[in-house]
Amino acid sequence: MTAGSIFLASFLAAGVEWVEAFTIVLAVALGIGWRRAGGAALAALALLAALTAASGGVLGLWLDTVWLQAAIGALLLLFGVRWLAKAVARLAGRLPRHDEEVELARALSALERSERHAAWLVAFQGVLLEGLEVWLLVVALGFNEHRTLAAAAGALAALVVVAAAGALARAPLRRVPENAIKFTVGAMITAFGSFWTLEAMGGAGAWPWGEWSLPALAAFYLLGGLAVAAGLRRRAAATVEP
């Protein structure tokens, strides 16, 4: 393979992984702000770079990502299920909805500090795991063909393109109401958590549509959460009526 085709293959394959990482950062940023979520992403990338440098570039050759995937998947589930359940309860009227104007203004207050720390960790872990997958791609493509530089350049170019596209999407997303944000974040994080946890247990073929199962899972949790909220509202109304 030529350097150009290695660059392109790495660009496309890494692009998919970076989009997944960015989706997590995006979801978390909607809850805790872009600065904190971006900081978590940068911290993960810095750790990845440090690990790569410390291991002399052989990080991916000894690291078993399955255990990491299982651990991160389980943590994402614990976080995503909690957020989704809270958002469903608010939508069903079982928890008071936050005043969205006030909530936005006090987004950095101490009230939800623990959730913000957990959200930071989610973004950090998501980028770290996806970054490791990109690292493995670069190793696989570059080492096999002795074109590591082209493979690494393709992966870095994909990161720049995905980050630039994400920066353009920031402004319109700021106008989304708070509970809708928590609902979406919970559904997306739960989707990533389920995907990685089952994949860690059952191998790459665990999901019938491969990586395309991720958007299907997110849609399932979003629509399912709406249905659960509607069911809870109906049940509450039936209890109130004589």
Added chain:
Amino acid sequence: MRSLAKLLVGDRRNLAVVALAVLLAGALVASGHAALAALLFPLALLAGVGWLAAG
């Protein structure tokens, strides 16, 4: 330490929902029913979300 655990794991009900769903999926994968696990795992988690939201 306790607050860190709570930060990562949430409360007991949250932990129970995720643990049960993962155990169910793990048992199905181990017994060779991975396709069924892919179907029931998200359903179990959504049912857990409903239980947590109702509680």
